[in-house]
Amino acid sequence: MARIVILGAGVMGSAMTLPAAHAGNRITLVGTHLDEEIIGSVAGTGHHPRLNITLPGAVTACSWTDFGAAMKEGPDLLVLGVSSAGVPWAIDRIAESIESPVPILMITKGLAASDAGIEILPHLLAREIERRTALTIPVMAVGGPCIAGELAAQRDTSVIVAGHDPDQIAAASHILRAPFYHMRPSSDLVGVEICAAFKNFYTLAVGAPIGLLERDHKAPNGALMHNLASSLFSQSLAEMAILVEALGGRIETVQGLAGSGDLYVTCQAGRNGRMGRLLGRGLPYSVAKREHMSSDTVEGAQLALDLGQTLEKMMAQGLLPGDHLPLTAAIIDAICHDAPLGLSFDRYHRC
Known part of the structure; x- marks a missing residue:
């Protein structure tokens, strides 16, 4: 005992x-x-x-x-x-x-x-x-x-x-x-902890198609946006792997429970997905937080606010490969600069 x-x-x-x-x-x-x-x-x-x-x-x-x-x-x-x-x-x-x-x-x-x-x-x-x-x-x-x-x-x-x-x-x-x-x-303590934090961050993007669907409505045949959400999930894992390796962790950690497993379960429900939905509807982060989630701690958004400037600086200095982190940059722009959440699939294809 x-x-x-x-x-x-x-x-x-x-x-x-x-x-x-x-x-x-x-x-x-x-x-x-x-x-x-x-x-x-x-x-x-x-x-x-x-x-x-x-x-x-x-x-x-x-x-x-x-x-x-x-x-x-x-x-x-x-x-x-x-x-x-x-x-x-x-x-x-x-x-x-x-x-x-x-x-x-x-x-x-x-x-x-x-x-x-x-x-x-x-x-x-x-x-x-x-x-x-x-x-x-x-x-x-x-x-x-x-x-x-x-x-x-x-x-x-x-x-x-x-x-x-x-x-x-x-x-x-x-x-x-x-x-x-x-x-x-x-x-791989570093890799596990990077995954644990950034899974909340990337769930903001994976949750956005729900809001896009609400804004644009279902297709005439009833089609939803699972293809888009899946693409964003895949891109999130790819960029998480880049961050983990650059910060001293191991890529295989991203492929296991700490990375793909934790991102999957986080995307199923919760505050980060709800914020992503609001961003997908086209609301600026400041409005979404103030009018819809003022009493909620949104861990992924808070991570962006805490580390956004540092991440942008590391990309500018070449310590992180900014050209290969387009979704990361888009989330930082949306949370830290109140920009629309940009989902640029041409850039994802080049990564």
């Missing part, structure tokens, strides 16, 4: 309690300052209001103010499930609470702009904690197609666990083993 602390009581962090509990572990689910209602419900009745399930009895729920006490018990694994915007806050909490090296498994997705270009969050987290505490922490990440509601319902889910230490990957996989949660190891 292991002790697991999960920081972040949102849907994915909380869904991770299911495989963790199945393996016979003790789990402390720590809510952020945004999770007070969830923590109150779980602590009182065990019911998670957003997942609409009762969490396992092995789960103890507490506020972030008790995070330090949870860490003092010496957990075998810390699972980080805050939003990407909450990572700086989480780094502060970990740095002030950690007393000895504890492996960290990140389910948080996102990237950060750095002086060198783009940095994956596990590297940022490990570097900052070592700088503040002098502790070297192994940081791993989970990627691949995993809808929180399906995991919470114990539906079969296959994911990639990536990191630089194969022994730590094996240990985390053992702690979280469950007959419905299938974990495959990978040493």
Whole structure:
């Protein structure tokens, strides 16, 4: 039996309690300052209001103010499930609470702009904690197609666990083993994290044909726009592979669960696809966000806003092959510059 602390009581962090509990572990689910209602419900009745399930009895729920006490018990694994915007806050909490090296498994997705270009969050987290505490922490990440509601319902889910230490990957996989949660190891931490972030970004484009169809209406014979969506899906994978390789990952990662698998499941439903639909209808991003999704975090759009300028700079400097990234450039233009989402198939054919 292991002790697991999960920081972040949102849907994915909380869904991770299911495989963790199945393996016979003790789990402390720590809510952020945004999770007070969830923590109150779980602590009182065990019911998670957003997942609409009762969490396992092995789960103890507490506020972030008790995070330090949870860490003092010496957990075998810390699972980080805050939003990407909450990572700086989480780094502060970990740095002030950690007393000895504890492996960290990140389910948080996102990237950060750095002086060198783009940095994956596990590297940022490990570097900052070592700088503040002098502790070297192994940081791993989970990627691949995993809808929180399906995991919470114990539906079969296959994911990639990536990191630089194969022994730590094996240990985390053992702690979280469950007959419905299938974990495959990978040493390509960079590739997995690039895919995990950019799948949201490219879903904006794959979702656009739904809006185009609404704008232009069905054909007289009832035909839809699946051909267009499929072409955009294919182009997204091609450009994702270029980014992954240029940033230090492996192309085969894009071809597996972390790339094509995660992009597929993300395109099925969700906020990124809804924003893509609005862009396809011809709405500028600022209007779509303000009038239709003002209270929603659209991860793909936020990635474009956070990294768009960096990506444009890298293309201009030749660090990224801009001529082979036309869809990437079109999404950046749409989100960062409020331009119409341009779908130039002549340019795709040349890539």
